[in-house]
Amino acid sequence: MHSNAFFLGKGGVGKTTVSAAFALSLARSGKKVLVASLDPAHNLGDVYGVKLFDKPVPVEPNLDALEVDLAAWVERYLEESRSELKATYSYAGTMNLDSFFDIMKYSPGTEEYAVLWAIEHIHCELSAGYDVVVFDTPPTALSLRFLAMPAISNLWVAELTKLRERILQRRTSITRVNPESAVAASCVDKADDKVYGRLGSIRKRLTVLSDLFSNESYVAVVINPDHLSVSEALRIKEELEKIDIPLSGLCVNKRGVSRAAWTMDHRLSKIRSFDFDFLPGGLHEREDLRTIDTKDLVADFLAAGRKGRK
Numbered sequence: 001m002h003s004n005a006f007f008l009g010k011g012g013v014g015k016t017t018v019s020a021a022f023a024l025s026l027a028r029s030g031k032k033v034l035v036a037s038l039d040p041a042h043n044l045g046d047v048y049g050v051k052l053f054d055k056p057v058p059v060e061p062n063l064d065a066l067e068v069d070l071a072a073w074v075e076r077y078l079e080e081s082r083s084e085l086k087a088t089y090s091y092a093g094t095m096n097l098d099s100f101f102d103i104m105k106y107s108p109g110t111e112e113y114a115v116l117w118a119i120e121h122i123h124c125e126l127s128a129g130y131d132v133v134v135f136d137t138p139p140t141a142l143s144l145r146f147l148a149m150p151a152i153s154n155l156w157v158a159e160l161t162k163l164r165e166r167i168l169q170r171r172t173s174i175t176r177v178n179p180e181s182a183v184a185a186s187c188v189d190k191a192d193d194k195v196y197g198r199l200g201s202i203r204k205r206l207t208v209l210s211d212l213f214s215n216e217s218y219v220a221v222v223i224n225p226d227h228l229s230v231s232e233a234l235r236i237k238e239e240l241e242k243i244d245i246p247l248s249g250l251c252v253n254k255r256g257v258s259r260a261a262w263t264m265d266h267r268l269s270k271i272r273s274f275d276f277d278f279l280p281g282g283l284h285e286r287e288d289l290r291t292i293d294t295k296d297l298v299a300d301f302l303a304a305g306r307k308g309r310k
């Protein structure tokens with residue numbers, strides 16, 4: 001069942017515009033919809049003409065929206081890691097963890113995890129109140145990294161779990177040989193081992209997210225009639241294939257924006273595509289979104305959800 005939609009693509013192609021128009025049309029057709037902007041440079045609120053926050057704000061009947069406060073999620077993630085490390089490792093208290101966490105804020109992966117836990121929060125805590133959740137995504141590079149994060153992290157967690165099992169086995173052997181050993185005082189059983197337990201719960205959380213991306217989401221790429229956005233769409237398609245996330249739709253936005261020749265790459269031709277004309281007058285208020293005709297896109301989303309297409 002698809003109850004989530006993600007619109008990916010190059011900056012400026014119209015991800016926010018198409019997400020907002022798609023969500024509006026779904027809401028006006030009677031579905032209860034939440035739109036969540038994951039872009040650190042939010043403009044979803046401007047598109048709807050409503051001030052948005054980190055929590056759902058009503059835009060109109062059946063339609064709520066929020067703008068994820070990524071900086072707050074980074075802080076939350078660091079705080080969680082800090083207290084977890086202190087609780088799990090007794091010797092952590094003797095290390096200077098604070099300076100480590102100060103730099104962790106800037107280390108690779110932190111932003112991706114923050115987006116991931118924000119999506120988890122929306123999925124686990126908020127989505128039950130809605131029929132559909134639409135995600136307006138950040139630029140391609142960050143989007144591809146957070147979408148790949150569950151698959152990549154699960155590989156790590158699987159290896160760490162094996163390592164932890166070996167450590168516990170060694171402890172058991174040592175304890176058997178020498179029950180007086182200091183090791184006997186430490187944990188030898190998987191069921192009691194905090195680290196082993198933590199790895200298991202991280203694995204569960206990551207599996208929920210990878211399932212969300214691969215099986216419960218309609219993932220579409222927005223392009224414009226130009227070579228650069230088509231190349232980027234191809235890259236997105238190839239990267240998503242590697243992590244088992246099928247691409248459901250292709251939105252060709254701003255058709256007719258220029259007279260420059262362009263061709264659709266044949267590798268994208270099998271994906272169902274939806275055309276949206278360039279509006280020379282631009283989009284200024286919520287009702288202008290109706291000129292982005294998402295009827296066919298909405299129908300495809302609903303049909304894909306019913307079929308439970310993988």
Ligand SMILES: Nc1ncnc2c1ncn2[C@@H]1O[C@H](COP(=O)(O)OP(=O)(O)O)[C@@H](O)[C@H]1O
Pocket residue numbers: 009010011012013014015016017018043253254255276277278279280282283292
């Ligand atoms: N079909 C369209 N016709 C005219 N202007 C458009 C159209 N789609 C998007 N725009 C404009 O293009 C700009 C970028 O759109 P936006 O949705 O913010 O892109 P993205 O979220 O991909 O960065 C905005 O000013 C938006 O109003």
Ligand SMILES: [Mg+2]
Pocket residue numbers: 015016017039043136137
């Ligand atoms: Mg945007």
